[in-house]
Amino acid sequence: MTSTAAPAMAYAEGESAAGRVRSGRPQRNGLVHVFLIVMAALWLFPLAWAVYQSFRTYGDTAANPVGLPQELTVQNYIDAWNQAELPHFYLNTLLVTIPAVIVVLFVASMVAFALTKFNFRFNLWLLMLFTAGNLLPPQVIIVPLFRIYLTIRGIPEPLSDNGLLYDQYIGIILIHIVFQMGFCIFVLGNYMRTLSRELVEAAQVDGAGIWTVYSRVILPLCRPALAALATLEFTFIYNDFFWALLLMSHGDRRPITSALNNLTGLFFSNTNLLAAGSILVAIPTIVVFIALQKQFVRGLALGSTKG
Amino acid sequence: MTDVAPALPDQSGRTGATVIGRARRRYSVLTAGDKVVLGLMIGIPLFFDLALIWGPTIASIVLSFTNWNGVEPLDKIKVVGTSNYEYLITGYPFFWPALWHNILWLLVLMFVATPIGMLLAVLLDREIAGTRIYQSIFYLPVVLSLAIIGFIWELQYAPEQGFINNVLGRTANDNLIDWLGNPSLNIWAVLVAATWRHAGYVMVLYLAGLKSVDPTLKEAAAIDGATAWQTFRRVTFPVMQPINVVVVVVTTIESLRAFDIAYVINRGKNGLELLSTLITNNSISESNRIGFGSSIAVVLLVVSLVPIVIFLSRMMREQET
Secondary structure, three states: HHHHHOOOOOOOOOOOOOOOOOOOOOHHHHHHHHHHHHHHHHHHHHHHHHHHHHOHHHHHHHHHHOOOOOOOOOOOHHHHHOOOOOHHHHHHHHHHHHHHHHHHHHHHHHHHHHHHOOOOOOOHHHHHHHHHHHHHHHHHHHHHHHHHHHHOOOOOOOOOOOOOOOOOOHHHHHHHHHHHHHHHHHHHHHHOOOOOHHHHHHHHOOOOOOHHHHHHHHHHHHHHHHHHHHHHHHHHHHOOOOHHHHHHHHHOOOHHHHHHHHHHOOOOOHHHHHHHHHHHHHHHHHHHHHHHHHHHHHHHOOOOOOO | OOEEEOOOOOOOOOOOOOHHHHOOOOOOEHHHHHHHHHHHHHHHHHHHHHHHHHHHHHHHHHOOEEEOOOOOOHHOOOOOOHHHHHHHHHOOOHHHHHHHHHHHHHHHHHHHHOOOOOHHHHHHHOOOHHHHHHHHHHHHEEEEEHHHHHHHHHHHHHOOOOOHHHHHOOOOOOOOOOOOOOOOOHHHHHHHHHHHHHHHHHOOOOHHHHOOOOOHHHHHHHHHOOHHHHHHHHHHHOOOHHHHHHHHHHHHHHHHHHHHHHHHHHHOOOOOOOOHHHHHHHHHHHHOOHHHHHHHHHHHHHHHHHHHHHHHHHHHHHHOO
């Protein structure tokens, strides 16, 4: 599921293990490497196979599924790109993902600020309420949610062309924001708790209002956490399959991951085309992962510090 | 207008003075405007959280005692008592298979994927050449969506062109293995794919936990002549206790949420029934048995409360210490 509920994730940087003992005896490392290479090969294989298939022709695969290829081609990518109208679906994804990530970080940072920097009576309970909301399986709430989306009317025109939340980008964006909020509040709360409370008090003594304290003092300090969460939330929301599948009826409005479901019909009998399509859909998250690995690393570690 | 609001006792525990926290009562200056801003900061998100998550959760419970079909007006809903549940348990042929598949999912992730992830973490948590590359490789499946993972594994399992059958030589009509079509095989095939993804996830969680293990502990154990296994069993594993809780919670929740892979393969039917697919198939996609679908949602909710309560009670304990 996209909204993975890992409150405490961390990505250990191997190189940063400064001062760590070599716990394995040197002579054993050979065996360890053999094991790791075998495992890594096993782990890469399904993906590598999909890449390989995506460059083969249909006839070639049918004649000789596992052998060496007669020819390699990028035609599958061209066909998948055009026939499945992938650019259109990438755009749908952007329309959902960008606003959802921005708003969820904004909202979650405000809640985390209010709940961790001030001592209200119900802080812990509210924090738990938000966090638990993110831990529920989405299927528990989907039936009434589906009805709510069909019932509420009067969503104004630029946001909704049928007045409903159903079948609209705004509806998908909204449920992503609300559902992901719990995780972001949890992580940002943990992070903000490490910031000294004196920062807030000092600013208040200087006459700053709460909004100024939040936007000028706390938010800038949270930049590392926000960058890391943005990376994570991008992949969570990009990878969502469930919400858009059930809360949108027009297949051509769906973001790309949910639209994969239509692709199966389109490419039903051509596995090479399906492979190329899958790779194309996977590429953005893989690129983000490789390019921003440091963000994953730093960000995922945040949740693992004691909450 | 300024009024002085006494802050509540500091419960953050940063200083360790908790039980007698009241002694450290602090005073902060919150103007009326500040209070409004804080109220809105919490209130608006709280409203949406209640309206779109907790409201529907309660609505699921209420609807499960009705036979609403989604068409008739809400005031004509008939309350049918527990008959949805009775039918679910005694009459509906897919309930027990679905529940069993969810349990199986949990068992496989817990006792296959999790140990693999833990082993990888222990092996990679040291100065081993290329540890960063290994970590990236094992983590890579985790950044893919489960729907894509379904497609990628279909290329392995396809009866005639799939890799596995070709390697096994089982592609002829009389000996073909239909990995995804055979209702007694397909759940296992899908669980292999789920394990492929989950192990990397668990590895990452444990790598975080292992970072916090004091290296001198392991050093001391090694000097005392402990084997690698003894060091792990007696030193590393106990220290990872907090992460174990997180891993158990995450693994349980992932198992209960399982949906995407099964759905892209065959819409969660014919051997791939899961509680999640039964809910959507009964009340949204194909039929309008909303009351009945809700009763399945309630079963899923009740099961989900176990990991959620475990997690929340851990959260509470940590706030108190």
